[in-house]
Amino acid sequence: MDLLKGSHIPQLRHCWYVAAWSHEVPVGKLHGITIIGQPVLIYRKQDGTLTAMADQCCHRHAQLSRGRLEGDDVRCMYHGLKYNSSGHCIEIPGQDDIPERFCVRTYAVQEADSWIWVWMGEHDKADHALIPSATGPDDPRYHMRSGHIDYQANYLLVNDNLTDFSHIAFVHENSFARGTKDTAVLQPRVQLLERGIRITRWNRNQPSRHNDPLHPVADVFMTYDFLVPGVLLMFTGSYPAGTAEAVQLGSPGEREPFAATFTSQAVTPLTANTSRYFFCWGPRSEEHKANPQIIENLWQLAHIAFEEDRQIIEAQQRNINLNTNAPVLSITHDRGPTMMRKVIERLHAAETGQQ
Amino acid sequence: MDLLKGSHIPQLRHCWYVAAWSHEVPVGKLHGITIIGQPVLIYRKQDGTLTAMADQCCHRHAQLSRGRLEGDDVRCMYHGLKYNSSGHCIEIPGQDDIPERFCVRTYAVQEADSWIWVWMGEHDKADHALIPSATGPDDPRYHMRSGHIDYQANYLLVNDNLTDFSHIAFVHENSFARGTKDTAVLQPRVQLLERGIRITRWNRNQPSRHNDPLHPVADVFMTYDFLVPGVLLMFTGSYPAGTAEAVQLGSPGEREPFAATFTSQAVTPLTANTSRYFFCWGPRSEEHKANPQIIENLWQLAHIAFEEDRQIIEAQQRNINLNTNAPVLSITHDRGPTMMRKVIERLHAAETGQQ
Amino acid sequence: MDLLKGSHIPQLRHCWYVAAWSHEVPVGKLHGITIIGQPVLIYRKQDGTLTAMADQCCHRHAQLSRGRLEGDDVRCMYHGLKYNSSGHCIEIPGQDDIPERFCVRTYAVQEADSWIWVWMGEHDKADHALIPSATGPDDPRYHMRSGHIDYQANYLLVNDNLTDFSHIAFVHENSFARGTKDTAVLQPRVQLLERGIRITRWNRNQPSRHNDPLHPVADVFMTYDFLVPGVLLMFTGSYPAGTAEAVQLGSPGEREPFAATFTSQAVTPLTANTSRYFFCWGPRSEEHKANPQIIENLWQLAHIAFEEDRQIIEAQQRNINLNTNAPVLSITHDRGPTMMRKVIERLHAAETGQQ
Numbered sequence A, B, C: 001m002d003l004l005k006g007s008h009i010p011q012l013r014h015c016w017y018v019a020a021w022s023h024e025v026p027v028g029k030l031h032g033i034t035i036i037g038q039p040v041l042i043y044r045k046q047d048g049t050l051t052a053m054a055d056q057c058c059h060r061h062a063q064l065s066r067g068r069l070e071g072d073d074v075r076c077m078y079h080g081l082k083y084n085s086s087g088h089c090i091e092i093p094g095q096d097d098i099p100e101r102f103c104v105r106t107y108a109v110q111e112a113d114s115w116i117w118v119w120m121g122e123h124d125k126a127d128h129a130l131i132p133s134a135t136g137p138d139d140p141r142y143h144m145r146s147g148h149i150d151y152q153a154n155y156l157l158v159n160d161n162l163t164d165f166s167h168i169a170f171v172h173e174n175s176f177a178r179g180t181k182d183t184a185v186l187q188p189r190v191q192l193l194e195r196g197i198r199i200t201r202w203n204r205n206q207p208s209r210h211n212d213p214l215h216p217v218a219d220v221f222m223t224y225d226f227l228v229p230g231v232l233l234m235f236t237g238s239y240p241a242g243t244a245e246a247v248q249l250g251s252p253g254e255r256e257p258f259a260a261t262f263t264s265q266a267v268t269p270l271t272a273n274t275s276r277y278f279f280c281w282g283p284r285s286e287e288h289k290a291n292p293q294i295i296e297n298l299w300q301l302a303h304i305a306f307e308e309d310r311q312i313i314e315a316q317q318r319n320i321n322l323n324t325n326a327p328v329l330s331i332t333h334d335r336g337p338t339m340m341r342k343v344i345e346r347l348h349a350a351e352t353g354q355q
Helices: A153-164 A165-171 A285-290 A295-321 A334-354 B155-162 B165-171 B284-288 B291-323 B332-354 C153-164 C165-171 C283-292 C293-321 C332-354
Strands: A016-023 A030-037 A038-044 A048-054 A069-072 A073-075 A090-091 A106-113 A115-119 A145-151 A189-194 A196-207 A217-227 A231-240 A259-271 A276-282 B016-020 B030-036 B037-043 B050-054 B069-070 B074-075 B090-093 B104-113 B117-118 B145-151 B190-191 B196-207 B217-227 B229-239 B259-271 B274-283 C016-021 C029-034 C038-044 C051-055 C068-070 C073-075 C087-090 C106-112 C116-117 C145-151 C189-193 C195-205 C219-226 C231-240 C259-271 C274-284
Touching: A016 A030, A016 A038, A016 A259, A030 A259, A038 A115, A048 A106, A090 A153, A145 A153, A145 C153, A153 A259, A153 A276, A153 A295, A153 A334, A153 B155, A165 A295, A189 A334, A196 A334, A276 A285, A276 A295, A285 A295, B016 B030, B016 B037, B016 B259, B030 B259, B050 B104, B145 B155, B145 B291, B155 B259, B155 B274, B155 B291, B155 B332, B165 B291, B190 B332, B196 B332, B274 B284, B274 B291, B284 B291, C016 C029, C016 C038, C016 C259, C029 C259, C038 C116, C051 C106, C145 C153, C145 C293, C153 C259, C153 C274, C153 C293, C153 C332, C189 C332, C195 C332, C274 C283, C274 C293, C283 C293
Parallel strands: none
Antiparallel strands: A016 A115, A030 A038, A038 A048, A069 A073, A106 A115, A145 A276, A189 A196, A196 A217, A217 A231, A231 A259, A259 A276, B016 B117, B030 B037, B037 B050, B069 B074, B104 B117, B145 B274, B190 B196, B196 B217, B217 B229, B229 B259, B259 B274, C016 C116, C029 C038, C038 C051, C068 C073, C106 C116, C145 C274, C189 C195, C195 C219, C219 C231, C231 C259, C259 C274
């Protein structure tokens, strides 16, 4: 197994990528981002609906995101070509005739769960049913905060990280794992999905994070889907000790956790060597109301932990860049990362074969 | 059309490049600059005349510009080899015999109009008649200031910028174009020259920049030659409204403008991805005497505007580096850039065929 | 001669490289360094003995130097794989079976003369007799200080510098050479050794550095071995004027210098374009006791001089990177550098042929 096969790193085109948090693209702003090496411009029309197109004027490849929004249109501020929200050039200063070919490619774009999603394949092949159903900061059931950080690393290395939480006991021993029992020996349940995997685990008899005198220890149930290209959607519920055994380590079903959080995360490849990592996290709204400190604690923890991930993954990337020819060996805990990489490779082969 | 054809970007050798402003190379200073990827050393002999040679000792390729001037000679301060101003090694510490091959190539160099010009082809093929006749800060007719900035971009992108002023209404809407009428719809006259192009335009009924109660509006005549490799020489004259029509949009001839400026600019390719942009600008001396504030205004404007150019062009270069395979389309306003690129390609083909 | 033959720069594997000063690797610390492009981890077992292995977990290539020392073992803090000091994986969290192939390569490592040496070839071919016999800060005969700086340059350029001291009169005219007579015309004696060269020279009638009223001038004897990959071991003794002639410019033999210093230095290639330069320097202990200011003076001088070297060599590397095709010519003073490069090439050819 190669960790990163040079230029053969599979990057899906028939896939929805998180391009921004909804609030990062208010009406009136041009938002530029590079996704799988393609410059993409996103903005809102005056009615608030989104449009996405190549962030590259068809004339001389200047960035449209440095341009000017004029109503629902965008004007390149290099030589003034104006595009409507369908990517058609509708004005060329100094020229009356505007040939049909004066346009930039558009991308299907959709807003859902506080995220702006862009389909990187052909616009007309965009399948809206493939957008993962996330839980974002706009969901009234949770009180969340959101953010993003950039990695100097290929997105697959971040995916590997997120599909194997055995790293938590090590990378995050002083953040996420502080005060918990070592869970790295437990294998989670990993199930194959059509466009990803589902990972489920019980961590029993964990010291409670909430200083809750009623629940000094908890059985913690974590379940998340990890979907192409790198979307993580995780529910974590704390149940009275003994629950895990009572449900035979299966789903807690209708039982009500005494505490719960949700986190949605997304890894977006910018270029072959850089990635953007979006995340939100928070407790249920009623818990937030009862104890507004919870979100502060979670967020402080996340701030430290995500930096811990970044440090180790960027160093891993630098090691990989040395190209030492040392073998890459897999362990039992790699079931998640391995299965997820196979999903990406299968989908990549399928869409490449289609072309 | 490719914006930048990778390693096939035409770089002329049989051509004079601006290497520095005269004042940047006082007697006693060694000035190093890389031109079309070649390290060049320039200095003055004690009589003030210039010499130019490879900035690369023939021994171990140390930079001679880090050396020591000894009279008219330069000593490499790595191992002490000493060169005369003809590039011949005249001293090798610890060695009496100095073989003929101990030398560095020299370049023809000439000072004209406050610029130091270097011919990047064979020294003996240097054709001094090919040095553009610029107007520099030493010209008593004008009161100019000079400067330079460096670009993280290929020189052709800067040339494109300077051969199509339709960008002024957009890139410089808050600097050069502030208070003027949108001129981007007007086509200038573009004429082919032997080693460049000539661009001429009238902008009619422009609000005056000079708060001149006698001339609240002006017909502004701009004419410039743009010559290989990237030398811009522009006269701008403000005439009473109606003049443009009176001369049938042709040359104002002997008519005296009530205000005028001149600017000389030069783009020098350092490497394939970096360029240096030299510029001077100023009003006629009599206008400066009458109103010393003019030059302050112009210079403040230029400072902002050149930074605007740099921002958009460096972003354009980064977009081009993404290599997206998107087509590059031309518009009517590209006559200048297209014609100029063809001049460079023609001259490049000619000199390459000669070899 | 090519100064640097691109990817064909000879890098010895059957060779001891200085990886650190002893004090840089205290018990309890994981020390990571890249040597000839290989990531290497060094640490001490609890008994103080050293171990060295690939700084690259066999699982996903994370840096073990970001891991945790557990007794004599090191745990990768990405997924928790634990290695003993022989590089064998002895624990895989979540997995009972540990296949034999779970290991990282180890390197022979030895501590000598305050340096930690690593053999970059096969561990079992390590020949301890090949470790140069240096004089380090632990030697009671001298009072030394130590340090290191990193170069953005290939190690061969630093080697060239250190095998030809004719550069001192030029690069270091204001530091090492200040107050001395120009010595660049004198040829040192250069002898070929099995794995390096020996360079010897007398500098006669040098103004004394020590403000010693008894010895206003001195005959200074310098002798050093320069050994693969880039180890310099130099004794400098100051003798009464006339000594050089008395010994016919040969070895001073049993004569006692009135002042002496020793310096040990080592150049280690990190990657093809970066190097680490280790150095220590100091007077004899009795001289230090008599005048503790000497070491301050030496060290201040070294600080300036090593920066002078770094400046000129990094600029030389940038010039080389321009790839100008200019020839590289040798002079008489190149006997040292040329002989040393040939030693490296001979040893490189021998070990490559052995494979």
